[in-house]
Amino acid sequence: MNATRKVSAVLAATTLVVALASCSSSDAGGGDGGGEEGDAYSIALIPGVANDAYYGSVACGVQAVADENGATVDVQAPNSFSPTDQIPILQSVIATSPDAIIIAPTDSKALYAPLREAVEAGITVVLVDTTLDDPSIAVSQVSSDNEEAGKVAAETLAEALGDEAGSVITVNLTAGVTTTDAREAGFAEAIAGVDGLEYLGQQYSNNSVQTAESIVSAAIAANPDLVGVFSTAAFNTEGAVAALKSADMQDTVKVVGFNANPPGIEQISNGDVFAQVVLKPYDEGVQAAEQAFNALNGDEVEEVITTGALVATADNLDDPEIQKYLYSFDCPAS
Structure with a gap:
C-alpha cells in the first residue's frame, strides 16, 4: 500500500470516534440546510461494529470523498454487531442533525423505524454494506454482491x-x-x-x-x-x-x-x-459517500450499487490486486 494516513483512533463505541480529518469550515451543516455558502456538509458514518478493519476501509472511502467535497465526517460505532448497541448511537446522531447518515444496519427490520425518524428529520440516509427489508427510506444502498x-x-x-x-x-x-x-x-x-x-x-x-x-x-x-x-x-x-x-x-x-x-x-x-x-469495502465507502453528496446537491442518485469480490489464497496473497483490497484502518494517501 502507498503512504498512509491513519484514521484517527480505532472505531470505538458510543463516543465520537473519528473526526476523520477536519475540514475547512468549523460550522457543520444541519439536516435542514448544510452545504450553504460558508458551511461544510456534515456526514455521520455509523458502521456495523467497532474495531473491525472492514469498516475502517469503508470509513477511508467515505473520508476520501468527503475531503474532495470539503465536508466533515464523524464516525461512531457500536461495541457489538447488534441493533441493541447500534440504535442508541443512531438516535444520538439524529439529535445532532447531520446532513447525511451513512449506516450499515445491524438488523434488516429493527433499524427501519429509527432511520425513518432520521429521514423525517430531513437527514439524507445511505445504506452501506448491509441493508433493510424495506430500503425505500434510503436514497441509495451500496453493498457487495x-x-x-x-x-x-x-x-x-x-x-x-x-x-x-x-x-x-x-x-x-x-x-x-x-x-x-x-x-x-x-x-x-x-x-x-x-x-x-x-x-x-x-x-x-x-x-x-x-x-x-x-x-x-x-x-x-x-x-x-x-x-x-x-x-x-x-x-x-x-x-x-x-x-x-x-x-x-x-x-x-x-x-x-x-x-x-x-x-x-x-x-x-x-x-x-x-x-x-x-470484498471491496473501500469502494463501498466511496460509492456511498458519492451518492450522499449527489442527493444533497440535487444530482442524480444511483439507488442500488453493488461491488465485486476477490479470493485470497496462499498462492496469490502478495498480488497487488489482492493487497489493494485487504481491510485496514490506514487510509491510502489522497
Whole structure:
C-alpha cells in the first residue's frame, strides 16, 4: 500500500470516534440546510461494529470523498454487531442533525423505524454494506454482491477439495443480517451442484466465537466425513479454526471464510484457512459517500450499487490486486 494516513483512533463505541480529518469550515451543516455558502456538509458514518478493519476501509472511502467535497465526517460505532448497541448511537446522531447518515444496519427490520425518524428529520440516509427489508427510506444502498460472493466461496471450496467427497457445513452469524444471509444463499445454491459433496446446511453462531467453535466441534463428531467449512464472517472463522485444531483436523478439513482483516490474512499465511473471500469495502465507502453528496446537491442518485469480490489464497496473497483490497484502518494517501 502507498503512504498512509491513519484514521484517527480505532472505531470505538458510543463516543465520537473519528473526526476523520477536519475540514475547512468549523460550522457543520444541519439536516435542514448544510452545504450553504460558508458551511461544510456534515456526514455521520455509523458502521456495523467497532474495531473491525472492514469498516475502517469503508470509513477511508467515505473520508476520501468527503475531503474532495470539503465536508466533515464523524464516525461512531457500536461495541457489538447488534441493533441493541447500534440504535442508541443512531438516535444520538439524529439529535445532532447531520446532513447525511451513512449506516450499515445491524438488523434488516429493527433499524427501519429509527432511520425513518432520521429521514423525517430531513437527514439524507445511505445504506452501506448491509441493508433493510424495506430500503425505500434510503436514497441509495451500496453493498457487495454477497450472493454472488457466496457462490464464489462454494466454487473455491470445491476446487480446494478436488475429487474428495464428504460433507460441508456453513457457520453463519445471525438470522436477519442481509449480507451474511445472502452469502449463505449463494453458497448453498452453488455447493448443491457439486458432485460428491453433501451440504449439511447452516447454523448460527450469534456473533460468538465460542458458539462457532461448538458448532464445528459438534459437526466433526456427528459427521466423520466432514471435509469443508464455509464461514460467513470473521467470528465464525476463528471458532471454526479453533475447533479443527482441537480435533487435529486442520489439515483434513478445508475452510473458506470472509475475512480480509489482518487476522484473517494471517489465517491464510498460517495454513489455518484455505481461502478468504475479499470484498471491496473501500469502494463501498466511496460509492456511498458519492451518492450522499449527489442527493444533497440535487444530482442524480444511483439507488442500488453493488461491488465485486476477490479470493485470497496462499498462492496469490502478495498480488497487488489482492493487497489493494485487504481491510485496514490506514487510509491510502489522497
